[in-house]
Amino acid sequence: DAKTTQPPxxxxxxxxxANLPCNHSTISGNEYVYWYRQIHSQGPQYIIxxxxxxxxxEMASLIIxxxxxxxxxxxxxxxxxxTAVYYCIVRVAQGGSEKLVFGKGxxxxxxx
Amino acid sequence: xAGVIQSPRHEVTEMGQEVTLxxxxxxxxxxxFWYRQTMMRGLELLIYFNNNVPIDDSGMxxxxxxxxxPNASFSTLKxxxxxxxxxxxxxxxxxxxxxxxxxxxxxxxxxLTVL
Numbered sequence: 001d002a003k004t005t006q007p008p009x010x011x012x013x014x015x016x017x018a019n020l021p022c023n024h025s026t027i028s029g030n031e032y033v034y035w036y037r038q039i040h041s042q043g044p045q046y047i048i049x050x051x052x053x054x055x056x057x058e059m060a061s062l063i064i065x066x067x068x069x070x071x072x073x074x075x076x077x078x079x080x081x082x083t084a085v086y087y088c089i090v091r092v093a094q095g096g097s098e099k100l101v102f103g104k105g106x107x108x109x110x111x112x
Numbered sequence: 113x114a115g116v117i118q119s120p121r122h123e124v125t126e127m128g129q130e131v132t133l134x135x136x137x138x139x140x141x142x143x144x145f146w147y148r149q150t151m152m153r154g155l156e157l158l159i160y161f162n163n164n165v166p167i168d169d170s171g172m173x174x175x176x177x178x179x180x181x182p183n184a185s186f187s188t189l190k191x192x193x194x195x196x197x198x199x200x201x202x203x204x205x206x207x208x209x210x211x212x213x214x215x216x217x218x219x220x221x222x223x224l225t226v227l
Contacts (some may be wrong), residue, residue: 043220100157102154
């Protein structure tokens with residue numbers, strides 16, 4: 001699986017949008033971008049995933065650049081409960097390794 | 113839906129003792145994963161099962177670790193004998209069958225302390 005690069009930490013004001021970047025310059029054409037988050041003392045939680053097109057669900061939006069070498073997870077109105085470590089992962093959805101390889105992620109702190 | 117259930121939530125044991133961690137995946141999910149998380153190494157995949165069959169155990173650190181999945185609703189991770197360096201949070205996750213999504217659902221974890 002391709003590797004990802006994320007900033008180690010970010011801060012965001014409550015109520016503002018949180019934009020978390022991820023670089024995956026070696027991503028292959030059949031690899032998806034997944035985002036998970038881990039709130040302190042809990043298990044990781046799936047947020048969103050995408051291949052080429054931008055995606056949106058009730059939790060977040062995922063913006064993938066046209067060359068697919070980077071992406072941004074957007075939490076449109078961050079709350080204190082969004083404070084967590086956010087992991088960007090790329091992997092083949094079918095036919096490849098079943099593993100999700102978690103890097104160090106970005107520790108997002110939402111401040112009141 | 114109860115989600116992935118793990119027990120115990122906390123375990124404190126002495127070096128050399130046998131430790132058994134338990135996991136009940138979400139009903140209907142056919143893949144099950146065991147992860148270990150430490151400050152030094154982050155979140156690591158130990159082993160995963162598809163349809164109760166171990167597929168990849170390359171992440172299992174050594175022979176002291178073993179995992180079983182006797183049926184679709186239960187799995188165990190055993191450490192025998194345990195060592196202080198095994199202290200970590202152990203997560204179990206399950207995934208539904210079919211589709212292109214790799215959404216894994218994690219349990220709350222078992223915090224293991226080996227003295």
